[in-house]
Amino acid sequence: MNSNLIQNLVKAVGKENVLYSPEDLAVYSYDGTFAEGRPEIIVLPETTEQVSQVVRLAAEARVPIVPRGMGSGLAAGSIPIPSGGIVVCLTRMNHVLEIDTQNATVSVEAGVITADLQKEVEKHGLFYPPDPSSIRHSTIGGNIACNAGGPRCLKYGVTGDYVLGLTVVLADGCILKTGGKPIKDVTGYDLNGLFTGSEGTLGLITEALLRLVAKPQFACTALADFISLEAASRTVNAILSAGIVPATLELMDQTAIACIEEAMHLGLPTDVEASLLIETDGGDLQAVQREIEACVKICQDSGARSVKLAQTEAERSSLWKARRSISPSLARKAPNKLGEDITVPRSAIPEVIQRLREISARYELPIVIFGHAGDGNLHPNILFDKRQPEQWAKAEQMVGEIFEASLALGGTLSGEHGVGALKRPYLEKALGPVSIEVQKQIKRTLDPMNLLNPGKIFSA
């Protein structure tokens, strides 16, 4: 990288916000996956104007940019590209700018940690529902760029459902503002929708205006254990078909439960094939209790071995802490994991689980299954050791088969992680040539020099 560009970057954002020691480059080369790619320089801007200047400088020098938050992504979307480039890390833009209690909105910078955002708005009795498992170690900017989901999305919807407006730095450094406080807005194209989930390929999201809802006052949580995984997956449909919409309806299989138990010692049963974690919430305690009791009854009728209601807030929060740590605790079983997030129509859940188990048996590598069964979003995780080439080869083939199974049942490649670099090879099969071409044209229009996170989602 030429020293002129480095000097100009330092001028734009300050010396303390530009990093390029070998150690800095090494730690900005990864995210929450096994993938790596070394950047040439890291910039940590503190304002939208600084981001704009950085993008302008990069565009002049024709150097690509990879935007990044806390680096917890699971699709290698923020991994630097092979030729290096600039990582623009937005973690230092971490201010909550305004909480508007009358209109129930919050305005934030992209680097605010999502859990901090939730804590801030809850002080005002408001609620930001999306709750990716990485809620404490991911930023709202990253959540929007990947349209993150989470357990509660079953009832409340995904990140994108809360985006009212965005500030986006475009490929030429221009600052675009979309949307606003009105809930309804059909003035022009839905640019919020375009940038949400665009994974940094169309622009850098630097600020967001988000819709909030009233904080539900009550929640009831139940854990149901099933001797058979099939029975558990059928129960998911039975609950939803009964007209109940729990806040969350999570499934974990035996290996997932065993990993949590090993990490956290909560006394979970490790001899059952699956558990369902069900939570109902709302503003009326009786209604919330009635709903959870109905769920408990359906579980029992569907063959649950036992159903336990969390009696205290501490019990409830430890169940959720357990759920959130499944994915990382899998590493106790193997050095590497490949976690997918296929999503199928919910009627197909029992069938897709059956197929996942067949794939695992055929390749003789474990696939751990857990996820947001209520909205058909599952996280099959392949456990393997990347240092053993034949295991790595198998894992890659298994991913292909998992995607095929999902697509064959009317599902998608990704419900909430995004495509990034890891799912790119499968995109054509999922979307077809017409859809891909439309998306590429959008990309070319907004980023004609292909400098924004090039090579992610698809090759332009």
Next chain:
Amino acid sequence: MDNHIDLEKPNESAYLNCIRCGLCLAVCPTYREYLNETASPRGRVALARKGLEGELELSPNLIEQMYGCFACMACNELCPVGIRPADLALSMRHIQEQLHPAGWKQTLFQGLIPHPGRMETATWPLRVYQRLGIRRLVYALGANRFLPAKLRDLEAMLPRLPQRPLRHTLPTITEARGQFRYRVGFFLGCAQNLLFAEESAATVRVLARNGCTVITPRETECCGMPARGYGRLDLVRSQAQHNIALFERHQVDVIVTDCATCGSTLKEYGAFLRDDAEWAVRAEAFSEKVRDVSEYLAEIPLEKPAGRVDARVTYHDPCHLRRAQQVWEQPRSLLSMIEGLEFVELPEADWCCGSAGSQLITHYDTSIRVMDRKLDNIASTGAQVIASGCPGCQMQLITGIKRRGLPVRVVHPVTLLDEAYEASNE
């Protein structure tokens, strides 16, 4: 690295299974200040791995990242995989000292710190400075204003030093008051001896009042934590051997300390000497006897203090007590025994205060930033007193409170218990 096959280095299980999920970023005091991956546990684990596997050079900057860790162990406790990033950072410091030993560390950690007599001589000018009224004069003239900020903070960090180190005034044997029940060894730490002598005197009084005959050997050496922090595990082992043999001679039931840092290190002697055939069993037996004073007082029947302490009190968890020793309920329940004392829980009570031993000296800016977060929390409680059983934390809190002008007294929790006992005598 292959040229150094004799090197004592971490097993690959210390880093191999890190899946880089990033959970540890949320709880790391240095990451939360700088929001920079290089200052995060995940970053340090990645650097350690790349350094050990030869992908990166073990450069001064790489090792500096290991010294950037405040060793609060919040990441150790959280990691769902079981990686202990803070421990790994300490191991990396040890590797550096094996490859390129620093001469000044030899002088400091072998020549000076283990020897209480030399430490007392070395700190004599400070006692003179405070005792002869020079400090008062400096403050009255406002001369401290002319010190650079960093030096001013270090000056403020010093509590009022005792006239004489406690080692010279505390008898080797303090008999139990009333009925004799336990024979307790007291490990008098360096900081307690030199800086917080009155606190340790109070600790011994409280133990004696509750049926303990307290043996305080004068020949203890430093517990070893400073040497460990600077990568000299070899010196820690020799200091451990000295202390183990010393306490063996006194034949005590338990070994009590009122310093969180000493306690955490003494409890690790078993682990440090695990592979030493001559010492392994003895070290393990020693470590099993070690108790923090609040931990021990919770194990024995205690006289309910008849006196009162009328104050709003909060409590800061030293990392070396809460995470290293899993002791957090005991100090709180000691405080709750005291009549008149209104206990208020400190938000983020277990968040590092920024002391981490000597980080205020070596990593001044970071230490101040971490401390500011703690001070905001202390101010929010409206407490008049903050209790914490660690001299490192206490010095840091004294500095911060003075900087900000908060009307808050910093004290060891057992000192408050002692005051409640003493008040009933009056």
